[in-house]
Amino acid sequence: MTTTTETTNATATATGTATLTLAKSITAGLRRSMQDDDKVILLGEDIGKLGGVFRVTDGLQAEFGTDRVVDTPLAESGIIGMSVGLAMRGYRPVAEIQFDGFIYPGFDQIVSQVAKLHYRSRGAVRMPITIRVPFGGGIGSVEHHSESPEAYFAHTAGLRVVSCSNPQDAYDMLREAIASDDPVMFFEPKRRYWSKGEVNFEPEETLPLSRARVVSPGSDVTLVAYGPLVATAKDAVAAAADDGVSIELIDLRSIAPIDFDTVAASVRKTGRLVITHEAAQSGGIGGEIAASITERSFNWLEAAPARVTGFDTPYPPAALEEHFLPDLDRILDAVDRVLGRPNSLSDWED
């Protein structure tokens, strides 16, 4: 396959394919969206000259100017509220929240304005806003820099909530998020920013943003993951295969709405369901998937669904995060549980 990379030419449209880190594929997606639509504007803290603390917007201000790549004062509610006004004026803002744990000052504007203005105005107002949030742990950071707040937003009507797990999806999903007339919370798996993959800049076909992807087919257990844990789940699939267990891995991609059709179709085949995410268990996405699949597909289930999640604790200090984060062995333990094999909870009684 011919590989051409023209991303070094600032004004040219990237064509063909290239091997990129996930972070750079987001950069490429932003660039392409800005080239395609001059109403696309980026706002955030340190996104201009610095290119963002993760360098995701590196070079974009030089290329598109300070009007379209806007460094903002340090006020998240201000960033989101300003995006609302820009959207009302016909712009398509892409707001960057520097870290997951910094989003809460902007929470009111997100849930009361961004999410609800279409409904509140009986359809007269559109909020084509994308809110990019680097999220999740595993990078040994200080507090408020490793959180997974996606469930708060998935619980809010009017928001689409998505997370990418690989460079191609990052590029495609971001472009669709920005092009969407609905507001999209775009959660970026920050510990996978540096993982590389091939990116086709002009894919003939992309999976719609609201659809889950079956990453690898299997017959014994359905494993659902999203964002940073898809890579971990892939390792679990490989390890289980060595053990003779066939796992069907689903990359959820869309956290709201959840593609239950894809998950249910898989569970009706395997009869067993494991869900994993970094966010705390109670009130989390895993519980919603377990409940909904149980409602829809109870008669196909061979075992109770299992969740492998962060604990109901604040995100711990870096020295303890390996215990908080779901890993290969904890996922395999849950796989054993749904298969009725010996596992860490074999003798557990409630």
Place this chain on the structure above:
Amino acid sequence: MLRTTVSNSSDSEVDLLDDRDYVQLIDAEGRRHANPTLDRWIADVSDDQLADLYEDMVVVRRIDVEATALQRQGELGLWPPLLGQEAAQIGSARALRDDDFIMPSYRENGVAYCRNVPLDDLVRVWRGHAHGSWDPTEYRMAIPAVIIGAQTLHAVGYGVGVRMDGADSAVITYFGDGATSQGDTNEAMIFAATYNAPVVFFCQNNHWAISEPVRLQAAKHISERAPGYGIPSIRVDGNDVLAVMAATRIALDRAHRGGGPTFIEAVTYRMGPHTTSDDPTRYRSAEELAEWKAKDPITRLEKYFEDKGIFTDELKARVKAKADSVAAEFRAGCKEMVEPETMSVFDFVQIEANPVLERQRAQYAAYLANFEGED
């Protein structure tokens, strides 16, 4: 003594804030005070036009009375009266250019009236039929913001967009004294100053945020804060329609010419309750209310007209006829409003298909179908 200034096209604007609490052109007794700086901004306002402003104020007060009665009769769930704030709303709204955009709170019924928002749309929210009831693009006025101060940030974003479009229109955002304690309002002033956004921050200091007096929000005049953000401010008698119009025109002129944001503190008084659910007798004195009734924005204009000998029977009859007809239309529009359809509860959540929500819609429809044929 105010330390605030108006750094406008003319340095002389500074004079207006020299040693008075606020700027004023028509006082509570209907006396017209010359003010060389302010006067030139309303020099074109003839007595006929002043009579039109008077009519607007009487009409929106009448809408208020009508709405309050409708609430008492069970036709409305709630109503936020603007009683006492007519001059602040009419004076500012009538200063706007047609292409200026409005980001209101929920009490700006007088402003909406000036924008020709249909009368039944003024009341649809309060009848519980919708959260917002008009197309902001059509009326250049956003739907009411109930979250206190949230709309100020929207004004900044909209204003930045206006400038990026190469347009020279302005955005005016309305909020109360309570909103000036919100982070959003303060962030909005920071952002507006940073981006030199064409925004008029129009604070109706009506002295009460439900039961909380303005002194709980501000230790000094609210208008004194803005200069700290780099935004010039004007403190104006909010019950003086002419002074409000002049101040708003100054601010709009700055915005239209690329001069950036301006802050107006219109000192007024909420003579009624916060909403029809409120009981102000629990927290404020009859003496205070009486004191402000003496500064009524409508009465002072009537005194002014009387002194000039132009408060004619013809004018009185005209204004009464207009108020009567608006009130009748308003009342009829309210009572004849068609209830929203049941299944519309699912409408306008999102634009793109949401299969999870569609499933809920279908299941609820199936549930409702169970009752078909029953009484």
